[in-house]
Amino acid sequence: MFVLGIESTAHTFGAGIVDDQGRILADARDMFxxxxxxxxxxxxxxxxxxxxxxxxxxxxMEDARLRAADLDAIAFSQGAGxxxxxxxxxxxxxxxxxxxxxxxxxxxxxVAHLEIARLQTRLQDPVxxxxxxxxxxxxxxxxxxxxxxxxxxxxxxxNALDKFGRAAALAFPAGxxxxxxxxxxxxxxxxxxxxxxxxxxxxxxxxxxxxLRHGAPLADLCCSLQETFFAMLTEVTERALAHVGKEEVILxxxxxxxxxxxxxxxxxxxxxxxxxxxxxxxYCGDNGAMIAWNGMQQLQAGNLPAPSLEIRPRLxxxxxxxxxx
Ligand code: ATP
Ligand code: FE2
Numbered sequence: 390m391f392v393l394g395i396e397s398t399a400h401t402f403g404a405g406i407v408d409d410q411g412r413i414l415a416d417a418r419d420m421f422x423x424x425x426x427x428x429x430x431x432x433x434x435x436x437x438x439x440x441x442x443x444x445x446x447x448x449x450m451e452d453a454r455l456r457a458a459d460l461d462a463i464a465f466s467q468g469a470g471x472x473x474x475x476x477x478x479x480x481x482x483x484x485x486x487x488x489x490x491x492x493x494x495x496x497x498x499x500v501a502h503l504e505i506a507r508l509q510t511r512l513q514d515p516v517x518x519x520x521x522x523x524x525x526x527x528x529x530x531x532x533x534x535x536x537x538x539x540x541x542x543x544x545x546x547x548n549a550l551d552k553f554g555r556a557a558a559l560a561f562p563a564g565x566x567x568x569x570x571x572x573x574x575x576x577x578x579x580x581x582x583x584x585x586x587x588x589x590x591x592x593x594x595x596x597x598x599x600x601l602r603h604g605a606p607l608a609d610l611c612c613s614l615q616e617t618f619f620a621m622l623t624e625v626t627e628r629a630l631a632h633v634g635k636e637e638v639i640l641x642x643x644x645x646x647x648x649x650x651x652x653x654x655x656x657x658x659x660x661x662x663x664x665x666x667x668x669x670x671x672y673c674g675d676n677g678a679m680i681a682w683n684g685m686q687q688l689q690a691g692n693l694p695a696p697s698l699e700i701r702p703r704l705x706x707x708x709x710x711x712x713x714x
Contacts, residue, residue: 390461392688393449393485394681395442397478398470398498400429402438404449405678406460407685411508414453416671416678417445425561435473442481449677457489464684467495468704475700483698494684494694498675499706503528503535504686505679506641506668514637516629518622518654521642521673522547522562525588525622526706527629530714534707538629539586546618547644549590553614556598557607567611568647574612577605581617586628588621619650623657630663641668686713 396403403418421437465482554563658665
């Protein structure tokens, strides 16, 4: 069986194809890049997706050496995401499904991130730390759904790093440069903000920016930010592990590139006798293959798509019934 998946929630348009063994046969993608210094305007990203979508779907079909009639279903990213971008994905999905005469399956973008990370690491029942620009969540499967055990109360950890980077005139995104600088800095104290299972980064960011203005060495601030943010993430992940009694941790999202974060999580897991694996970086960011894979999981579980499908810009991870586990 083959499923083609379409991703279009934010800056990336992706078209991926998987088979029923979880092999990725195609993974075509292209990212909308706003002019330097600008955020994404939803309408501009949607225009990019409309322009690039047809070519990327065609490329995916060529890479997988398939024809439309070979597909068993089309999956699309239903949400969460930017409405104009989501609409492009829905339209593309509808027209491909009609062309192939096959069902159109809606996929929750966040759940697809979790499932591709499980597929890639082969860990079965993990606690997942999902840390990207906009997202910071500690998630695990419990009683039929992916439950969010802890999350940021303000910005995502990646955005917090990027905001610091902008103030310090580092290149965007700032995470990689902050990691390089941190390796030659030394720690000086910053506030540490964990509230129950939730985290807050903006007050720490403000404190770091103040120190920057008062002339604290940049490398020391990078080191202190990393140590503080990642210790908070590791603490909440450990508490989730203990709470749900699981023995596996997966790290995913763009911040998973950070070796210091990987090291802290690895140490914590070793001390508890748990396994830790980061998702391979290629599948930490947005892509069509993850949408195809969750579409395949739903198809195999016999999930019937709703007769009328709409986008769901505010879809939450725990809104989704996980019928395939
Ligand atoms: P979303 O909008 O879904 O939250 P995104 O596109 O902003 O996602 P990703 O591409 O998953 O996010 O991740 C980008 C983030 O990862 C940026 O904030 C960037 O600074 C951060 N990042 C990348 N490399 C590193 C690194 N080595 N260390 C820390 N952060 C990093
Ligand atoms: Fe994403």
